[in-house]
Amino acid sequence: MPNYEYRCESCEHRFEKRQAFGEEPITTCPECEGVLVRVIHPVPAIFKGGKPSAGKRTQKVGTRDVPIHQTEEGHWEQDRIMDQR
Ligand SMILES: [Zn+2]
Secondary structure (H helix, E strand, O other), X not given: OOEEEEEEOOOOOEEEEEOXXXXXXXXXXXXXXXXXXXXXXXXXXXXXXXXXXXXXEEEEEOOEEEEEEEOOOOOEEEOOOOOOX
């Protein structure tokens, strides 16, 4: 099972959680109940000619394509999850 890294947007709390593929991501910070984002470790992608333009991609999570974006530090993070049910 992969280890996922989460970061809280409110208190910057970071932690890792082992989850099965396709398991629902955690969205609430255990410390302050703020909004969690999942830190996507960058896939070794080759960007020719410097920085990619305003990064927007999707990542397969279970059966859905979840939009991810690149942060200023260069991490890929899952976009805020809207209720899709
Ligand atoms: Zn928090």
